[in-house]
Amino acid sequence: MFVIITYDVGVKRVGKVCKKLKEYLTWSQNSVFEGQITKTLLLQCLDEIESIINPEVDSIYVYEVKNPNYINKTAYGVEKSFDDLFL
Template sequence: MYVIVVYDVDVKRVARVHRFLRTHLHWRQNSVFEGEVSRAQLYEIKRTLEDIVENGDSVLIYELPDGRFNLHVIGVDKSPAGEII
């Protein structure tokens, strides 16, 4: 399953969330990660993020089960798709 994770967490937890997500997904740009994961990996990502985030933090996980989506970049593409796939 392809997922996109977007987060807005307190500055005290930004580095921890970033380091964790980098072990499972590709860093797209500030506070945005994406990539292909198994159901077990997605469960681990959700479980770990639930342990990290606190009141006032926000994490959005977009699940794209068939892996098909269109990406439109406006401005600078900091992580071209060729580096991901």
Template sequence: MYIVLVYDVSQEENGARRWSRIFKICKKYLTHIQNSVFEGELSKGQLAQLQKELKEYIDKELDSVIIFKSRQEKWLDKEFWGRKDDLTSFIL
């Protein structure tokens, strides 16, 4: 399945450290496309592993992670407004 993951990490209560760990975990599984936004193709198992790893660092009271799922990238219309930094354009 094709995933777009967006996160917002509060800077309260050691937020910079949580942000860094969450960023590194997301980068293992997905392509970083903009600030706190990642996208890519994952299996159900990979998505489950990603969620498991992120749970350790997400503070449910302060942070949020949103995952948008699509069957494939072709079912997702991507439109750029402003500067186009399409870091996924190298993917066939």
């Protein structure tokens, strides 16, 4: 399945959440990851993220796209790339 995950977490946890999501998906923009993932791996990823976040103040949104053929992604301005930031 194709998913888009966005997050809004405390400053102390941002790096840990970002690092964990990089293990499973592709970084596309600040606090946004996307990509193909199996249901099993998605559940594993979310389980690991739940151990990092504080559910009383942090939020994670998961958008499951049933048919990614119907997504039209258009970037306006600079299209960010995780590799460009660190290489």
